[in-house]
Amino acid sequence: xxxxxxxxLVWLFIMLTIIFIITYYVSRVSxxxxxxxxxxxxxxxxxxxxGFKEFMSDLLFGVVEQASGRETVQEQFVRAAPVSLFIVAIxxxxxxxxxxxxxxxxxxxxRSWFDRIISNxxxxxxxxxxxxxxxxxxxxxxxQRDLLPxxxxxxxxxxxxxxxxxxxxxxxxxxxxxxxxxxAMFAQLVRGELIEQSTSNTLVLAKAKGLTPRRAxxxxxxxxxxxxLIRQIPNMFTFMLFNAFVVEVAYNVPGIARWMYHSMIxxxxxxxxxxxxxxxxxxxxxxxxxxxxxxxxxxDFTYVLFDPRIKIHSKKT
Numbered sequence: 001x002x003x004x005x006x007x008x009l010v011w012l013f014i015m016l017t018i019i020f021i022i023t024y025y026v027s028r029v030s031x032x033x034x035x036x037x038x039x040x041x042x043x044x045x046x047x048x049x050x051g052f053k054e055f056m057s058d059l060l061f062g063v064v065e066q067a068s069g070r071e072t073v074q075e076q077f078v079r080a081a082p083v084s085l086f087i088v089a090i091x092x093x094x095x096x097x098x099x100x101x102x103x104x105x106x107x108x109x110x111r112s113w114f115d116r117i118i119s120n121x122x123x124x125x126x127x128x129x130x131x132x133x134x135x136x137x138x139x140x141x142x143x144q145r146d147l148l149p150x151x152x153x154x155x156x157x158x159x160x161x162x163x164x165x166x167x168x169x170x171x172x173x174x175x176x177x178x179x180x181x182x183x184a185m186f187a188q189l190v191r192g193e194l195i196e197q198s199t200s201n202t203l204v205l206a207k208a209k210g211l212t213p214r215r216a217x218x219x220x221x222x223x224x225x226x227x228x229l230i231r232q233i234p235n236m237f238t239f240m241l242f243n244a245f246v247v248e249v250a251y252n253v254p255g256i257a258r259w260m261y262h263s264m265i266x267x268x269x270x271x272x273x274x275x276x277x278x279x280x281x282x283x284x285x286x287x288x289x290x291x292x293x294x295x296x297x298x299x300d301f302t303y304v305l306f307d308p309r310i311k312i313h314s315k316k317t
Contacts, residue, residue, distance in 0.1 A: 012293055019289045020282065024048070027281040028055065034276065059279040073279045076259055081287055084248065084255035087174055088240050095179040095236070099186025100229075104222070106187065107194035118187065126184035130243040133177035134250050141173070148172055151252040174247045181243075182236045189232060193225035234296040241288055260284045 028048040032039065039047070048055075059073055102122065106115045125133075142150035152170045248257035263280035 008297060012297055015293060016286070016289060020286060023282050023285040024052070024055065024278065027276055027278040027285075031276040031278050055278060059282060073283055076280075077283050077287075080254060080256050080259040083253060084244060084257065084287075085291075087171060087178070087248070087253065087255065088237070088244050090171065091175040091178040091244075092182065092237055092240055094175060095182035095240075096186060096233075098179070099183040100190050102183070102187040103190025104194065106191040110191075110195055115191075119191075122184035122187050125180040128180070130177045130180070131246045131250050133180060134173055134247055137173045137177065138251075152254065170253075174244070174251050174253060177247055178240050178243055182240060185232065185236060186229065189229055190225055193228055194222065197225060230299050233299050234292065237295045238292050241291060256284050256287060 025045065025048055028051070029041070029044045032044040032047055033041070036044065036047075102118050106118045109115050137148070138150050141148040149166075149170050152174075153166045244255070245257040247253070248255045249261050252258065260280055263277040
């Protein structure tokens, strides 16, 4: 177990290093090709290699000129990353709880009208992208009903952040929009596993001991149904991360996505010009890479919590 853990951590570090190097060269060379078009591609690679030390200094201590003022990359990252992470975490928790609950209800009332309604509704909401749901919610709940803010509430930097209550209200639209697809996937996955486990020998034995079908289903088969659910957690979390990137820009959420957007587009006389700020691109890319790899790493070890029969080793014995 310990050896397997060490090997996985080493590979995690190697993967992050490779991602960092690739992201650096892609962003740096793209930046150079915009501002020095007379240089060749290989000349830009050579310049990027020579300027790696200067880039690391900019990444750690460099000042970025944006609408929020002169700030270092670290200061902007510390301000933007928690917002994006909070939206995805709240949305993922909401999707997991609601999806598992609906999946259990569908399995208990299998082949009933209630089961068909839940399945059809969840699949319908999941078939529409999250950014379209943001637009629909903005049109209906803001412009027609005036119940929710049309954009994420924000105050000027000299005033400070808006009240917590107003920020929480502003999170309703992006969180709900991000949760529709994961809710449907979790519900269908739990439903399918519980129905499949309903014919297993374990459930038949539990019924023979006097347990009711529903109690046997929830007590004996529900923990086993979480195993394929755990395998989907990194995929759903990654899905919500990338969808949050578009949702944040559409809803003007001051998170990682809007920070990267403003680092790539410079407004000049009410028009836009494409621009690449390598330190910001690398910081944002590493943020997403670390989250995805860590989620995959943690999901492997949660298997043992739900099924003690699963043993983790560094190699086959």
